[in-house]
Amino acid sequence: MKNPKLKNWLILIILFAFFIVIISNIDWWQRALHFLFRDIENVIYPRVPLIAMLGEHLKLVIISSGLTIITGVPLGIWVTRSSMRDFLDIINNLVSIGQTIPPVAVLALAVPVFGFGLIPVVLALFLYGLLPVVRNTIAGIQSIPEFVLDSAYGLGMSKMQALFKIEIPLSARLIMTGIRISVIINIGTAMIGAIIGAGGLGSAVIAGLVQDNVAYIMEGVVPAAFLAILTDRFFSNIESIFVYNQ
């Protein structure tokens, strides 16, 4: 295996297949959890099947992260345009203050404002997820040396051409890093969203904590950890495609 990138993708595919196989065989879970926790009678969370919880979790993360990406990247690009230069500092300032606020706090604050259920969680995840994406988009575009842009304009490129042919490709790697951080935070925070009634893998964990059932906790926790690691690897692999900066 000479190509390290190919190797990384292969590892990811194998892990993913492994994940799917494990997730779809609830019998294996039953046996494994029974073996580990002999004194617990019910080892499988009865309310919602594992597959459905995973589906809810993915739905939550995909909707909120999707919204984050389609608004965050353009927003980041927009504030770096020369007409918006005045606002760049205050947006940077707001974003860095925002990132200091813990995601749990944002999730908790969403309840008094928007109430309980799926929508407040999606909104909280979306808003908090914006911060790393906007921040990294700005950082990526600002990391491009002035002379590179000057020479692009010197070649007769219009502002639009410079944006799409120079600025976006050159900052793609940093933007992807921002997206990865944002999605990983969302996967984690979505677990806590179960308390607010958004469903997902967190519901088994919360039920396990309330009923003092370690097996339920495991059923929610292991797939969530797996999901986060898989997602992280996936985005890291995409990041390594964009090597212009290195």
Add this chain to the structure above:
Amino acid sequence: MNLKSFSPDKIAISGCVLGLISLFPGWFILKPHRLSAGMSVNLPDSAGLALTILVGFLWMSCFVLSFAGKNDLQHAILGITADVILIFVFIFLSMASNNLDVKTHVSARVSPGAGFWLTMLSAYIVIFAAEKKLEDRLIIKNIITWTAPAVFLFFLFTRNLRNFSVVVEFAVQRQRFIQEFLHHIILVAVSVFFGSIIGILLGILAKRSKKARNPVFFITDISQTIPSLALFGLLIAPLSVISFKYPFLREIGIRGIGNAPALIALIIYCLLPVVRNTYSGLAHIDKSVIDAGKGMGMSKMQVFLKIEVPLSAPLVLEGIRISSVQGVGLTAVAALIGAGGLGWFIFQGLGQAAPDMILLGTIPIIILALFTDGVMRMIIKFTANKVKKQKDHNRL
């Protein structure tokens, strides 16, 4: 007209426009008790038409100043006017809270509404813009920054905000709050302390031995990726099994839930930023500096203590800053597995659908996070300056 001397401040103008708009939505929500939905009240109904118009007038003067402000005096007046607006906002809050009919409802309270929060945001924007123009006038900048928080604290301690929802909630649970607040700080401090020590050691190890580098980064990387609740949960099972096998562990407080899994998880989360920054701090030291040290006859230990430690200190501290700010937030989640801390109020509040209790947990956590961030940044700046001075001194 000479356009050069006429430079409207776009940021301040948008702040002022937002401020004027924020006069219209509901300002306060009055509630007879913790769980009721409450009644929204507009500013004119709450503070009277005259005072509302006065605030509108103040926003208009900000607007004019941000259009025409040219010298430092005018920028300072802009900032101070925004401060005055904030002070009015606090006065309105205390008026609304004093006017509540507390006699009929013991736990009656007033919560801030959309208009209140929007005005705070607008004032922040205007103050930010004014301070940016004031560049190096540190004294006046500090006055503008700290006036409003000081006035707010004054109102708080003179019991003028005693019917403000979060304060009501605090008064009800004062004992518990102090206990959980201290517990939160202790959890963060202990985990950051041990996490930093382990992290620094692992970072040095990663720098020294090529063999160890990949495994160290791999493990710390993965542990950072795992969701907080999942890591807490993953530790519950093994810890409860171990503590059942060895009862003496239970006696010293190591159990499946509670402080033990929380601290372990928090320490693990601490590692990555510290390890990464220690590694890059050491890796970025110029080789020639170390060679010069060796050439002067320094032993390996001396090179480490006198060159590597001080030169990498700012980056290491930056790693500890990230860890501790992150730790303040993660500790909130630890309340879910019975470790206590300010998160307790959040999850109790969520369970009882009591927004004020959620705020009682959330607001201190946010303040704590911002405070930790600020203090650590100051320490980093101080160390970086010292290192720089040392460097200049050596050069001479």
